[in-house]
Amino acid sequence: MSEPAHTDKLSVTIPADLADELRSRAGRGNVSAYVTQALVRQLEHDRLGDLLAELAEVHGPVTDEELARARAEWPER
Template sequence: MSEPTGTGTGKYSITMPRDIADAAKARSGPSGLSAYVAAAVARQIERDNLNDLIQVAEAEHGPVTEEEVRVLRDQLLQARQQQARGGADAA
């Protein structure tokens, strides 16, 4: 039986500054350094993919203004506050 694509693991040798490696080891906990580093790389890939999408969208529609960002942040904050109030009311 073969493994689904993307689920296998491989052994790799990487180089990083010692202080970063020491901090990662200290924070990695029971899952270990490999899992910690894999999760960090996965998050970076997600960020890179998001940045790619933003570049495509801005090329097509123009850059997002600071005012648009402020309005959306305000809406998100209001939604979180409403959700928190709703959760407190249900308890």
């Protein structure tokens, strides 16, 4: 991930045990980068959910038959 041209400094409040694990995993100097990457993934996930909701609104929900066909085309891991 490249460094953004402009950054904003934010303040967040999180539980102490979560902050401890975050520092442990990210390293003290890399907390902002770690959180930024997590936020990017979450926002992508949210936008995908928005798209799925829009598609369901336009085309209706996925039927059991459509889901079965899709699963048959994608091998299990």
